[in-house]
Amino acid sequence: xxxxxxxxxxxxxxxxxxxxxxxxxxxxxxxxxxxxxxxxxxxxxxxxxxxxxxxxxxxxxxxxxxxxxxxxxxxxxxxxxxxxxxxxxxxxxxxxxxxxxxxxxxxxxxxxxxxxxxxxxxxxxxxxxxxxxxxxxxxxxxxxxxxxxxxxxxxxxxxxxxxxxxxxxxxxxxxxxxxxxxxxxxxxxxxxxxxxxx
Amino acid sequence: xxxxxxxxxxxxxxxxxxxxxxxxxxxxxxxxxxxxxxxxxxxxxxxxxxxxxxxxxxxxxxxxxxxxxxxxxxxxxxxxxxxxxxxxxxxxxxxxxxxxxxxxxxxxxxxxxxxxxxxxxxxxxxxxxxxxxxxxxxxxxxxxxxxxxxxxxxxxxxxxxxxxxxxxxxxxxxxxxxxxxxxxxxxxxxxxxxxxxxxxxxxxxxxxxxxxxxxxxxxxxxxxxxxxxxxxxxxxxxxxxxxxxxxxxxxxxxxxxxxxxxxxxxxxxxxxxxxxxxxxxxxxxxxxxxxxxxxxxxxxxxxxxxxxxxxxxxxxxxxxxxxxxxxxxxxxxxxxxxxxxxxxxxxxxxxxxxxxxxxxxxxxxxxxxxxxxxxxxxxxxxxxxxxxxxxxxxxxxxxxxxxxxxxxxxxxxxxxxxxxxxxxxxxxxxxxxxxxxxxxxxxxxxxxxxxxxxxxxxxxxxxxxxxxxxxxxxxxxxxxxxxxxxxxxxxxxxxxxxxxxxxxxxxxxxxxxxxxxxxxxxxxxxxxxxxxxxxxxxxxxxxxxxxxxxxxxxxxxxxxxxxxxxxxxxxxxxxxxxxxxxxxxxxxxxxxxxxxxxxxxxxxxxxxxxxxxxxxxxxxxxxxxxxxxxxxxxxxxxxxxxxxxxxxxxxxxxxxxxxxxx
Numbered sequence: 001x002x003x004x005x006x007x008x009x010x011x012x013x014x015x016x017x018x019x020x021x022x023x024x025x026x027x028x029x030x031x032x033x034x035x036x037x038x039x040x041x042x043x044x045x046x047x048x049x050x051x052x053x054x055x056x057x058x059x060x061x062x063x064x065x066x067x068x069x070x071x072x073x074x075x076x077x078x079x080x081x082x083x084x085x086x087x088x089x090x091x092x093x094x095x096x097x098x099x100x101x102x103x104x105x106x107x108x109x110x111x112x113x114x115x116x117x118x119x120x121x122x123x124x125x126x127x128x129x130x131x132x133x134x135x136x137x138x139x140x141x142x143x144x145x146x147x148x149x150x151x152x153x154x155x156x157x158x159x160x161x162x163x164x165x166x167x168x169x170x171x172x173x174x175x176x177x178x179x180x181x182x183x184x185x186x187x188x189x190x191x192x193x194x195x196x197x198x
Numbered sequence: 199x200x201x202x203x204x205x206x207x208x209x210x211x212x213x214x215x216x217x218x219x220x221x222x223x224x225x226x227x228x229x230x231x232x233x234x235x236x237x238x239x240x241x242x243x244x245x246x247x248x249x250x251x252x253x254x255x256x257x258x259x260x261x262x263x264x265x266x267x268x269x270x271x272x273x274x275x276x277x278x279x280x281x282x283x284x285x286x287x288x289x290x291x292x293x294x295x296x297x298x299x300x301x302x303x304x305x306x307x308x309x310x311x312x313x314x315x316x317x318x319x320x321x322x323x324x325x326x327x328x329x330x331x332x333x334x335x336x337x338x339x340x341x342x343x344x345x346x347x348x349x350x351x352x353x354x355x356x357x358x359x360x361x362x363x364x365x366x367x368x369x370x371x372x373x374x375x376x377x378x379x380x381x382x383x384x385x386x387x388x389x390x391x392x393x394x395x396x397x398x399x400x401x402x403x404x405x406x407x408x409x410x411x412x413x414x415x416x417x418x419x420x421x422x423x424x425x426x427x428x429x430x431x432x433x434x435x436x437x438x439x440x441x442x443x444x445x446x447x448x449x450x451x452x453x454x455x456x457x458x459x460x461x462x463x464x465x466x467x468x469x470x471x472x473x474x475x476x477x478x479x480x481x482x483x484x485x486x487x488x489x490x491x492x493x494x495x496x497x498x499x500x501x502x503x504x505x506x507x508x509x510x511x512x513x514x515x516x517x518x519x520x521x522x523x524x525x526x527x528x529x530x531x532x533x534x535x536x537x538x539x540x541x542x543x544x545x546x547x548x549x550x551x552x553x554x555x556x557x558x559x560x561x562x563x564x565x566x567x568x569x570x571x572x573x574x575x576x577x578x579x580x581x582x583x584x585x586x587x588x589x590x591x592x593x594x595x596x597x598x599x600x601x602x603x604x605x606x607x608x609x610x611x612x613x614x615x616x617x618x619x620x621x622x623x624x625x626x627x628x629x630x631x632x633x634x635x636x637x638x639x640x641x642x643x644x645x646x647x648x649x650x651x652x653x654x655x656x657x658x659x660x661x662x663x664x665x666x667x668x669x670x671x672x673x674x675x676x677x678x679x680x681x682x683x684x685x686x687x688x689x690x691x692x693x694x695x696x697x698x699x700x701x702x703x704x705x706x707x708x709x710x711x712x713x714x715x716x717x718x719x720x721x722x723x724x725x726x727x728x729x730x731x732x733x734x735x736x737x738x739x740x741x742x743x744x745x746x747x748x749x750x751x752x753x754x755x756x757x758x759x760x761x762x763x764x765x766x767x768x769x770x771x772x773x774x775x776x777x778x779x780x781x782x783x784x785x786x787x788x789x790x791x792x793x794x795x796x797x798x799x800x801x802x803x804x805x806x807x808x809x810x811x812x813x814x815x816x817x818x819x820x821x822x823x824x825x826x827x828x829x830x831x832x833x834x835x836x837x838x839x840x841x842x843x844x845x846x847x848x849x850x851x852x853x854x855x856x857x858x859x860x
Contacts, residue, residue: 032587032656033655033674034656034673037681042680048675
């Protein structure tokens with residue numbers, strides 16, 4: 001057995017937190033497994049979606065948040081379309097990611113959160129994706145600095161597919177607006193997550 | 199001057215726990231006309247009733263108010279009590295201070311007590327103007343109508359006929375037998391469905407008390423318990439009573455365009471046909487939408503080959519009107535149409551079939567004579583996937599209920615498949631196994647352990663067609679694994695839904711049905727076969743999905759209810775009906791138009807000497823006392839006995855006055 005369900009492992013408000021944030025009634029899930037059956041990336045997940053739903057019902061926050069399931073979700077929404085209990089499972093997966101980023105629960109130990117974070121940071125600071133900076137930062141932070149540098153990276157640089165200077169949006173003052181917007185959203189997310197915890 | 203007695207019940211702590219009953223009784227004593235007011239622990243008990251009788255004798259009371267539970271619960275009890283003490287039973291009023299006060303206002307005892315006092319005061323105001331009424335009697339037509347010739351209808355008809363009463367059994371299709379005739383075997387004993395059903399069909403046909411009316415539909419109903427008047431449409435069979443059932447016409451008919459309803463559209467059928475070989479009555483009908491003669495005006499082959507000259511192309515739909523004392527509704531079910539399931543091919547993939555189609559495939563009387571082959575290319579099957587809960591337990595498809603029998607019939611079909619073809623493999627995708635019933639769980643276990651049917655816990659997400667095979671993508675949630683099976687045939691365990699047009703049919707009888715269209719019983723536990731319309735009973739799957747044993751039990755229960763009704767000489771009817779004061783009636787016919795029971799007759803009558811006028815008259819045996827005419831009357835000429843305008847206005851006045859209690 002991977003995990004023992006004990007009182008000390010359970011966080012009471014976890015299910016409520018997820019339900020409130022995602023506006024989905026997870027307690028409705030009756031474990032038919034249709035979401036897991038149709039999921040195109042379930043083979044790579046630690047737990048299939050239906051199992052994550054069950055773990056949320058039971059308040060097993062630790063394995064849910066540390067699993068890679070929500071990070072591997074590609075938001076194709078096959079599960080959402082077919083769920084007979086009308087739960088938006090893709091939205092629940094998004095919610096789990098937001099909750100992890102906000103730092104209330106433990107973050108999964110894989111590199112996807114790092115990628116997501118750098119991707120968004122790049123958009124926040126330049127208004128567009130700065131490929132070279134993003135790849136460099138991602139490689140450094142994921143402790144794999146020479147990933148894809150040779151031969152693919154080199155070829156792309158030589159062909160001019162990756163520029164050294166970031167592309168900026170036409171009006172550089174918009175970037176300030178952009179950063180403000182990002183901060184506002186981040187603050188709102190955090191407020192929603194921590195406020196519901198009381 | 200009225201002499202009223204008020205009796206306040208504690209109902210244990212049900213009422214007394216919230217309402218200050220002694221205060222209510224004390225307040226009652228202060229009201230004008232009230233000679234005695236007492237409270238007691240259980241008014242409905244024997245000592246409680248004796249208190250009432252003693253008080254009536256001691257104080258010479260002529261009217262009673264009982265402040266207790268709802269009239270539905272105990273009004274009849276206290277009316278009998280009054281009758282025993284020699285008072286007219288309609289001089290009793292109930293004030294409902296349990297359901298309407300104690301149970302719903304337990305949070306505020308003071309206000310609850312005040313409401314109880316007010317309700318009691320209103321009842322006193324009403325009873326002051328009560329008039330003595332006497333019970334009325336109506337005759338009973340001792341003949342039953344059974345609608346639907348499936349196993350439920352057949353069983354009900356046989357049981358009623360067995361008690362010696364006449365029955366008319368109406369069936370929409372050309373033969374009785376219904377859904378059960380389509381099945382191959384029955385769970386959990388695996389005995390042949392037709393072998394146990396056909397003797398009952400024959401018995402129903404031969405019983406002198408049962409009249410069969412196949413290919414007929416009920417189109418209109420009026421009347422009430424004991425006196426239903428029903429209009430039945432006999433659809434034109436185009437074959438008259440000279441038919442001897444030789445079957446030459448059905449073999450010679452050249453038309454093969456229509457698809458057999460009995461074989462679930464897996465095989466063609468002729469335009470003149472009997473649904474299946476053991477049909478009762480064994481008389482073919484012509485389907486006019488498929489018959490070459492009716493479409494083009496040429497052919498008439500059946501007429502030429504018929505040895506008795508029984509074919510009659512000129513036959514017309516015929517309407518008959520008959521009277522019945524009671525009606526058993528056993529109209530059955532349809533199975534869920536899976537064309538709503540996009541992930542299962544929108545009903546377009548030929549090799550994805552319904553459970554009922556599989557029954558026909560594996561039945562020796564079916565279109566393939568019992569060989570299970572793929573409907574698309576008629577090849578033998580190797581891997582067969584069964585999917586449960588299609589159109590059941592699915593909120594997204596608006597079918598959240600469990601259809602109860604799919605788990606069992608899937609296990610049965612998987613077993614039959616392994617029995618006929620031991621080299622095949624059967625897979626069953628399920629969510630939960632619901633096998634509550636005698637020997638049911640053992641049956642499912644046998645399918646898994648003895649027959650080697652592989653049960654996988656999970657719902658199938660998608661069925662693809664790939665290279666002549668069906669790719670079934672499912673999951674086994676118990677192991678957390680995704681499952682992919684290359685199947686030759688997929689059998690869906692379609693759930694039950696009400697017969698098409700069930701809601702419109704319910705309208706004929708004014709029956710109520712739930713949001714899906716299943717008919718509502720009167721009480722889910724204590725009156726499971728009665729409906730809100732007295733004299734109309736429901737049996738079988740038109741009420742809810744159920745298996746054959748439950749259906750037969752329910753059908754016999756309706757028969758018992760019908761027989762109990764017919765055993766009475768006459769029917770007691772409440773005298774709370776409308777009456778017209780013909781002196782003030784203006785003859786405007788408004789009441790005649792609003793009456794839902796057609797209980798008002800317009801007559802030219804001499805109301806005063808020498809003055810003949812067009813006035814309304816109430817047919818006492820038809821009036822149900824709904825009061826629609828009272829509200830509609832412009833000249834206030836109609837009044838409802840037991841609920842006169844004066845009584846109701848007095849109640850309103852009392853309700854709006856403040857409580858004068860210190």
